[in-house]
Every structure is written in structure tokens, then in C-alpha cells.
Amino acid sequence: MSFADLGLSDELLRAVNESGYTEPTPIQASAIPSVLMMRDLIGIAQTGTGKTASFVLPMIDILAQGRSRARMPRSLILEPTRELAAQVAENFEKYGKYSGLSMALLIGGVSMGDQMAALEKGVDVLIATPGRLMDLFGRGKILLTGCSLLVIDEADRMLDMGFIPDIEEICTKLPKARQTLLFSATMPPPIKKLADKFLDNPKMIEVSRPASSNLSIAQYLVPLKSDAKRSTLTALLQQEEVRTAIIFCNRKTTVRELNKSLRRSGLASSEIHGDMDQSARLAELDRFKRGEVNILVASDVAARGLDIKGVSHVVNFDAPWHPDDYVHRIGRTGRAGATGVAYTFVTPEDAENVANIEKLQGQKIERLSAPATAAVETPAAREPAADSPRRERSPRRGAKPRTNAPSFEPEIAEVLPEPILDDPLPAEIVRPVREERRPRDEARPQETGRSREEGRSRDEGRSRRGDRPARHERQADDQPDDGWNGPFPAFLEVTLNR
Template identity: 45%
Template sequence: MQNFESLNLFAPLEKALRELNYQTPTPIQAKAIPPAIEGMDILGCASTGTGKTAAFAIPILDFLGNEKPRTRAYHPTVLILAPTRELVIQIADSFGDYGKHMKFRQTLVYGGIRQDSQVKSLKHGTDVLIATPGRLMDLMEQGKVKFDDIQIFVLDEADRMLDMGFLPALRKIVAKLPEDRQSMFFSATLSPTIRELAATFLFNPISVTVPSKALTADGVKQSVRYVQRDEKVNALHSYLSSDKVDRTIVFTRTKHGANNLVKKLERQGIVALAIHGNKSQGARQRALDAFRDNKIKTLVATDVAARGIDIEGVTHVVNFDMPVEPESYVHRVGRTGRAGAKGIAISYCTSAETKELKAIEKLIGFDLRVENPKFKFGESAPAAKGGKSASGKSQGSRRKNKSYKPHWQMKGRNKRRSKTASA
């Protein structure tokens, strides 16, 4: 497949792609679209930013345009599962762009909002159902959606599905699907668990792999800065205050950490919003819209919430917390430097996070540039006598505490704590 014109697609679909200036397919598109159009099962290893949405959306729309399957109330023709509400919305937007000259119905099903409008849409009949597993299970149990007419099933970001604990729900949903169907399964990684899952969902699939190294683009300058844990916020504040830093996504390890970081930044004059799984759908969408519209320049996110988010013009990525999984580093950095643009990614690494750093460097195949190579752990920034350290604790009161010992007398204890923190 050299170009989209060679596919002889459904004419209105081809027209939309031409208007979108889709000429040369990405590697995942070139490898996956032709067999998918032929009705074969696909096992694709590719992440966001590779064009994988088009890799399954184009074959689906071509099928709908040529076959024109009839729809019934509560009986969708195509089922697409995605791990997050944001990704569901983005997939739907892509279908809207590619299918803008076609007549088809799509229904979005996800939690965080009332289900009334979603059920109403299903009742009217829908061609494409794009859903998160949790809310879809709720509707299944209520009898508001039935899978007898499913002809194409897509599982997107399967590895993230497993990370979020959706495996039991996936098995229950797939068990209700007709055996005579086409299935497409996409994942950023192909671990043994993922391969085992694919073996139960797919029939004689075509395997398509896009190396993850393509995501660590040359246009992204990547570096690491060693810091003490209690100096991270001040370091981030200084970084974000620079005139050279524009639209930035800051990653934290936990939802609680994201909320706390936003509060601390705001106290220092940096306007930021957080997105994570505990935020309502409305709050998450408002935060994303504010970031897209340049109303705020700093978005604080967890891995799960930010996975699949495609926002143009992100200039900087900051790993406030080092990711536990090295693959998550690739996804985080992939938020910037997209479509050939330049980007900067910096990671703040404490002594307890050096294990994660080494795992990341092993995965990406090179050592990150160290911004402060002379830094030594245990040497905190000096604070005024009796004043407050970066953590806000009184230095004088710590010295009055009989149990307090300087860091050089606590090496063994710190090592044990480091191992626990990085385990």
C-alpha cells in the first residue's frame, strides 16, 4: 500500500481522506488497512501518535459504506472498546472526520455522566458503538445493549485496559459477541499476558508491529535532573516560570499527587489543572478544553488519564514522578514532538527513583542527558537558619528533635527506604 487512492475505498470516504490531505499512510496504516478491508483479524502493536485510529476506522467505514448493514434498536453493528472516556471521544471525532460525507450513526458510551442520552441513542439504532468497559457492562446488565448483530470488534489500547483492571469485564463482553465476526486488537506492548488474551479473542490474525522507538522522536530533547524529593516542587516552579516553557503536561504517579501538585503550583502563582480518573467527565473535559484553547499552559496528569490524548502544540513534558513502567515513559514523552514538531521532555529523578531511570534508559536504548551531573544526593539546598526548607518544615524544630539524625548517619535506613519506594 503506497497511498490511500490505491485502496479503491468507498467514494465518500475517499473524498474525506483527500480533503484531510491523507496521501501517504503511516507504517501501521500501510500494514493493517489492506488485510482489515479483506475482513481478516488484526493484532497490532502500536501506540498513540502512530495513526492507528485510522488503521481501524478506515476499514470499518469502508465496510459500512459498501455493505450498508441494517441496524436495530439496541443492536450495534460495530463495537470499539477503549480504556478512557477521553480516548472514546477522540476515536469518535476521527470517525466524524473520515465519515463526514457518509450517513452512519455512532454512539458513545462512558461513565461520569447520566446514561439516558446514551440509551436513547442505542434505541434509535447505531452503526458504531464506542465504549469504555465499565459503563458498557452496566448497560449490558440492564439489557440496554445487545451484541447479536456485531460484525466488527475493535479492542484499543489493550495493555492499558489490563493495567486498569478491565480484564474480567473484557472477558464477559467478548463472551457475548458472535463467533462469526472480524476482530482487531491494538496494544502498545505485546507482553505474554497480552498475547494470551489475543489468542482467545482473535482467529488466525495478521500481526502488525510498529517499533516503539519511532515514538522517541529525534525532535524531542530528553534529559533528566537529579533532585531531592522535597525540592521537586520548587524545581518545577522555576522551570515552568521560564519564558522558554510554553504548553506543558506534567506527569505524576498518583491521582492524589496530581491534586496536591496543582495546589502547590497555584500557591506559587502557576495556574494549572489536573486530569485523572477521580475527576468527573465534565471536569476532565473542561481541563482539556482550557489547555487546548491556551487558557492554561500547564496540565497535570496521571498516566491513565493522559493515555491517548492527542493535543497539538504541546511543547514540554515534565515527569514530576518517574513512571514505574518504562513503557509509560515512552507514552508520556510522546505527548510532545508530534507530527514532526520539536519538543522537550525533562524528568525529575530522586535517589529512590534511579531504578526506574535505569529501566527507562534500557528500554529506549540510550542514556538521558543529565542536566546537573555534579549533583550528589543528600546535599539539599541551604535554608535560612530557623527558616523553612523547600518542604515547608522548620529547620530549627528538626534539630531540636532528639530522634533527628543528619543524612550521613542514616545511610542504611535511606537505602532500605529507597528499595521500598522503588519496588
């Protein structure tokens, strides 16, 4: 099947062909004809299946007839985050360049004046986040009575972010005689209730089991200690197989610290998180897309909906707290028919989170063995022994790509830093310092009634304590550090089955 078989206009087909697409994905092939027939629709599809184009393409043809009016958008697309809204806007610009349709992006973090100016001119397509839309509506700057087509995208994410009451209020302000499209990766009860309330006899399209992860992604769990995460990540990212990678962390502070650590290690990395303003976040995403940096450290603000081509690896530096976030995180790779690899670093404290992820997916995730301790060896001594640990293959359900995890073996001897101080200070260096202070100390026993011998005994005790190594030499081995000064994880030395 080709896009020409779906009933799209010639101008739209021209834009699609120029974008490099020839065949529709399963959800596009199922959804586009139904949308063109003006039916309400519920699309259940995992991330990376092309669902954005499944509503953008037919919307362009539907809106080709008609004219926009000031402050009264003809269609509305609701997105949970600014990044998702910007992504949809890029799709409209790419596919609608021959349609002559006008579009406005209504999101927080950017100038409201420019957005209101665009609305005053009249727009055919309004792409908005619920918060900014409700703000402008409350100020009387926008009317929704002329909106004949509504798209609620990433509905389960809307639920997670607490936007369902806003969605319900927005729906009441739109005409009842409208077409409504709802897309979600999962269908929890609140979303089902929302669909029953605001959709009219919708067609249900489901191209994959709800909450299942993309089968073109090879998934691995990496058990390790918390203080070994950074050194393991640095070794992983230095491999030739890792062309581009997104690293996910649970906290914004971790994102900032990890990005600094990777840059100090000589890696071309950048960061994106919720504390950055919108223009800065979009600028960093553009740098990543253009290839100026090949590693992006991100919080969950970037986990959903971003379509970045060619991401070869995803690494969960922190195991996600919510199983749905795992599905959306790893969905940044293995997109549009490509294959990808996803690693998740897990500590003993993550056992419950991992169990919830595997329960949601309905399958076990393959583990890479990582013994608790391992001796650091030179490269010549790291030949795999006959009894060396190998990947433990866990029972799985369904197809799995035969993508082998690369073995990461950087030159350990070149990475380990030189010791700060090999031995304590020699006694002949320490003793003269103590002797220079002795006249001042010897006066104290007379002042306090102590004997000269007691003062000397006390000074000799100090000299013995001075033979101890400096405090920085006695740090605990498990103290976190930006550099790589820990043992080399054994799972990275595994010779994999081919």
C-alpha cells in the first residue's frame, strides 16, 4: 500500500514524497481513511509508530476548503508538553507547505504577544498545551466556537500530568457538532471515560498491544552499584556502536551533573530539562538533531513524542519510577522501522520498579551479568575465561530482534588516574616540623602544672599520628566521583554469543 491509496490530495502526496516517505505505517493506513470520512476515532498506538502523521495528513486535506477568521481557529490539537506541540508544528510545516494553511503554536515559555498577534490574523490550525490555551481563553483572546476538528494527543500523558479536568472544560467550549480524534499509548479507565463522554461512535484502531514496547528495540537491564553508574556509562558511550544516544535521568539535578561529567570526559553531550526555558530547550534539541552533539542527557520532559531520526541507543541512567515512562523513554530509538538498543541501569533499590516494568510489558527483560566486585586488570589480562559470566537469557514472549549488545572494553590503564600520594610523608620530613614547634609546646606543661616529660610524650604521639596518610588518601572506595576510579564492571567484559 502507498500513500496514494489512502485518498490524499496530489499536493499533499507531493509533500510526503519530498519528505522521503513512500509507504504508510499500520496506524496511518488504518486511521487516515477514517479521518477523511469525518469519523471520530480512538487510536491506540505505541510511540514511534507514526501516529502524528496519521492525523496531520488528513487534517490538511480536510481544512483545504474554508477560510480562517480572527481569534477563531478552525481546528485544535492539544498536546501535553511544549516539545510535543513544537514537534507537531514541524510536521504541519513539512507536510502542509503546498496547502496554504495558517498555523499558530500556543505554548508556555515564549512570548504571548506573538501568539496573540497570530490569532488576530486568524489560523486554520491551533496547536496548544492546555495551560496556555486556558490562560488566553480566560482573557478573552480566543474563541473556540468555530473549531470543527479536535485532536487530543498523548491522552495518557495528559492524565499523568493532571490535565484531564482542563481537557473536559475545553471540550465543553467547542461545538458539539465536531470531529474528535483521541490518541493514546494506553487506555486506562479515566481515558476510556473521557472518550465515552466526548466522542461520538468512534472507530477504535489498535496497532499494538497497549503499553507494549517496540519490538525493534533490544532491551537490557544492567545490574550495578550506584557509584559505578558514571564509569559504566562513560565506557558504553565511547563505543563505536553508539552513534547517537539519549540518556534519561529521574531528577533535573542529575541531568545537569551528568552532562558536566560527560563533557569533562571529552564526550559531545548536551542537556534538556524542565528548569530550562523553552527557547533554550528547543535550541539544544536542534543541536542534537543537526549532529553538533551526539549525546543528549534528558529528564522525562523529553521522553514522549520527540521524533529524532537515527537515535541508536537509549540509556536509562536511572530506572524510571513509572512503568509507562519506560515505554516512552526507550521509544526514542527504534523508530520508523529502524532497530535500536536500550540499556537500563538498575540498583538493588530498583527491584520494585523493574518488576512493574516487566509486568506492564508482559515479558522479562534480558539481564547483563554484573558481579558485585571485580578486579581491575590490564587489557592483556582481560581474555575471557571459560567460566566467565555471560548474558543470562530470560524467558520472553513474542519476537525479539537479534541485536547483540556491544562489549565495552576501553583501555583501563589509560583511564585510571595517577595516585595522588603513594606513601605517607617520611618521618625525617615530619619530625623537624614538630621540633620547631616544641619550644612553644614545652612551655605549656609549666603553665598547666604538667611535667616536661608529659609534654614530650604528647608531642611524640602527635608525630606518630602525623605518619598517617592524608585524609584524601583514606576516602571510602564507594565515594561517588566524576572520574573513573572504580573497578571495571565485569558485565562489560563478556564475550557475547553471536
